[in-house]
Amino acid sequence: MNNFFSSLRLTVSSLVICSVIYPAVILGFAMVAAPESRQGSLIRNETGEVIGSRLIAQSFTRPGYFWPRPSAVDYDASATGGSNLSPTNPALTQRAAGGIAKLNLKSGQKVPADLVAASGSGLDPHISLASAKLQADRVAASRGLPLSVVESLIQDNLNGRALVVLGGEPIVNVLTLNIALDQAIADKE
Structure with a gap:
């Protein structure tokens, strides 16, 4: 006992x-x-309402916004994960081709991988600097802003480098960039 x-x-x-x-x-x-x-890392608007998180991607599809990486989980934070599709899977090729077509590229323009390939979690809130610059013309034209203003907003919202140890490139948080874009429009009016 x-x-x-x-x-x-x-x-x-x-x-x-x-x-x-x-x-x-x-x-x-x-x-x-x-x-x-x-x-x-919640982001709140002027009234204190939560509009997102710096850590979780959101879907932006309108031409006046910067688009995030594709998500294999439709940006659902309760179901994170990659697509698990192999590089030879036709569904992966079709999804990438659809993403490329949506970008309306100029002849010879290269597509950064992060605009057509989902991240491992499906919720990566960042895009590369190259991806942001590729979208700048579309966003500026859609918003009626000078390209220089949009490019300045991109530079102001750089988050440093991803994987600095491995020589990573500068990244941009899509949500904070789009919030800054909305603010620039509000300040203009």
Whole structure:
């Protein structure tokens, strides 16, 4: 009977330490070390309403907005994941061809891979600088803005480099860029 009570005490103390104390300490540390990230890096409008997250892509399809990477999960944060289609799968080729056709490229223009290939999670909120520049003409024409204004907004919203150690290229958060674009239009009016 002594062994039973010893085992029960050990089980209860392990449960309390691992399920209550440790998570509380980690949460407390996160609240101090990264206050914005602990809430999901939410972006709010002027009235305080949540309009998105810096960490999760949203679908933008209108020509006046920058488009994010394609998503294999239709930008559903509750169902993250890649498409698991092999490079030889015809469905992957068709999806890429549809994305390229939608871009209305000029002759000889190269398409950055991130505009036609979904990320591993399907929710990558960033596009490459090359992808943003490729879309700048369309966005400027659709919004009636000078190209120089749109290019300036792209530069203002650069997030540094992805995978710096591996020589990554500068990236742009699509949601924050589109919010800045809307703000530029509102300031113009």
